Amino acid sequence: MTSNKVPFSSNSIRLSVGQWVIVGIICIVSLFLSPALWERIEKFSPGQNFRIPYDLSNDYWLYKRYCKFVGSQSRILVIGDSVIWGHFVPRDKTLSNYLNETTGSEQFVNLGLDGVHPAAMEGLLRYYGKDITNKNIILHFNPLWMSSPKQDLQGEKEFVFNHPKLVAQFIPKIPCYKASFSTRISAVFRRHVVLPNLLSHIKITYFQNSDIPAWTMENPYKNPLKALTFNIPDADLYEKKESTSHRQNNAARNGFQWVATETSFQWSRFRETVQLLQKRGSRVFVLVGPFNEHMLEGVNLESYRYLKKDIESQLLDNDIDYYAPPALPAELYIDASHPTSEGYALLAQQLCENEAFESFVLKSKTD
């Protein structure tokens, strides 16, 4: 058979150049229009004490949308990991809620994201927090992320950590992050193209974080289109009751291997995050800890206190307003870093009594 006589195909799907141009235009227009159209159709009205629902923690499109929502308001954003999010407490018992109660206002907003460590937080705010500009931000740093080389993402052995798509995929290299080249490129691609994030949002929000094909396997007789309610589930459906059942044995241990700030990857990413926010015109107030020092003793405790002092001096040297509160009473902790609701209430009170914080809040009112 000569090449000229090779049949084209066994179907009629053969477009000319001009027809491909038409298809291309339709696809490109859809690529740009669908996210905006979706935002108009899908209801999203975060009320008081809203926080990103736990099951939607990987929905960065939603986080971005929430940032856009709060970005249009004059409020103080409280950003951090599960400590800020309130992993063991309901949403009306988090730090931001108690700050509102203590100050008698509604100016503090919970922009915490469960599980987001500093390396991931940098990526989160860099790519999905672009609407946070010229704002007043309380940025929490949890020393837990420097409590071992593993938590600091310095181990050589593969470590499955939270929010891998948010960290640097290629540079700087994270030795314990062993994702394939395809996964990394895909993560980078998603940061710059909105549509995949929207599709991911749809998957996470409406299909229980399954691919739609996998969802149909679990719901074989349901119409996937009917699952699209265009209503982001109310945060209450995901609400946690206060949990003390997770309370760990908070007896002192020596298992922590504190990583110095000079070599800490997480700390370096946190500093990048502060700089990023400042470059975007925001004022940043850093809240350090408070770590549950009752779990430390001897050399461990000394190392932690040295580390804490080092962090404070670096923040001071860089003219970054901060507060590193003392450890809360032991009974007000659930584990190494998460307070109980009374712990959050006390922390809010301590913050409000701190001069630097007072000054920060006062200045934010005049901005």
Next chain:
Amino acid sequence: MLFHSWPFIIFFLIAYPVYLALKKTRFGIFWLLAASYFFYGWINPLYLILILYSTSVDYFSAARMEKSSHRKMWLIVSVVNNVGLLGFFKYAGFIVDNLNALLGSLDIGYEIAPPGLLLPVGISFYIFQSMSYTIDFYRGNIPREKSFVKYAAFVSLFPRLLMGPIERAKNLLPQLNQTPAVTWSDIADGLSLFVVGLFKKVALADYLKLYVDRIYDSPEQFQSPALILATFLFAWQIYFDFSGYTDMARGIARTMGFRLMLNFKNPYLATGLGDFWSRWHISLSSWFKDYLYIPLGGNRKGRFNTYRNMFLTMIISGLWHGAAWTFVIWGLVHAIGRFMTREMERTEFYKEKVPKLVKQLFVFCFVCFAWIFFRAESIQDAWLIIKRIFTSGFANPYCPILALVLIFAAWLYQFMYESRIKRLLELKPVRITIVVLMIFYLAVFAPSSEQAFIYMRF
């Protein structure tokens, strides 16, 4: 590299423009060969040694055939080398397992150590392709390719390297020599083929796999409806998977100006098993016809010999697919099916009275039955599935309606394509709409993880 993976996209974005720039120069063929070897070596660099060795033996065998009076001897060198390689890498484990089973059954307390060899991806395809060259040259059907680089590029051309089509030298070598111009029309055609292939693979095959794997991995836990539906879905899964790959391969080749042969022609519209094999994996079935069935005598020596040759060819074809008895039985079942439909087609009743749709349905059901052996993990599993289909009673199969809707849509399209209302499908708005819908579906519904192709393990 899978065609729908990031490494391939990046590879192609580099290899393609450079190829276009160099193709009219003498460096073009070198670049093509280098790109193909890079593509293959990405999977495992050691595979390059094998393909280079196989290519070299066949190239030099043909060269010696041209100069020597012992032409047949050099043909035998080529065939023995190729079959030997295939036998060694693909069947050594199978042979050892069966020998050990035999020794065990004879109570001989000796066991041969399993070879533990890795099956190089694509070996079944490129070896057959290379072997067809030496055979065709021996037969005087084609001139010898004097350039080793061009011949190596013919064997290793990356769009078709891993899963075919198994090209013939008389189709592909002239194209490599002429380096046809790449027009915008070629790019449009290539894109058309690629998008269809991508849809078949990602939207259809990978989706159906979810249900098929769930059932076939533990058939003892499921009843008749689930087993029937899983078999039915597998028939379409393997078709979409393999034909999807071929479409993508042909599309990529088309953008480079190469026209690869058609490998699938709506096989589930076949009205007989002979017709099925003229529509399914055409490059392989035609290879076996030209290089095994016809040399054995074909249909020229009476009915008994015709069927003997057919059975041998189908069984060896089954074995080509994999080193397991399930594939042998699959081939045997198809041989029986071909015998049956061939005999039925001799009757006036079957030819004139049985509606075409009924024939198609019969052939499809038979092929589905054969697929049970192809897909099952073992002969025991295959028999268990067949037994449970007929005896296990009814239970809710929990098969996604969406999967059945998609299959019906695909079948309907093919049915319309081969009917008098084909014109409807050729209307421009219809074609554009279908492509846009496919792209949207891929964007929204495609699974997020890449799945390897089924035929890559053969």
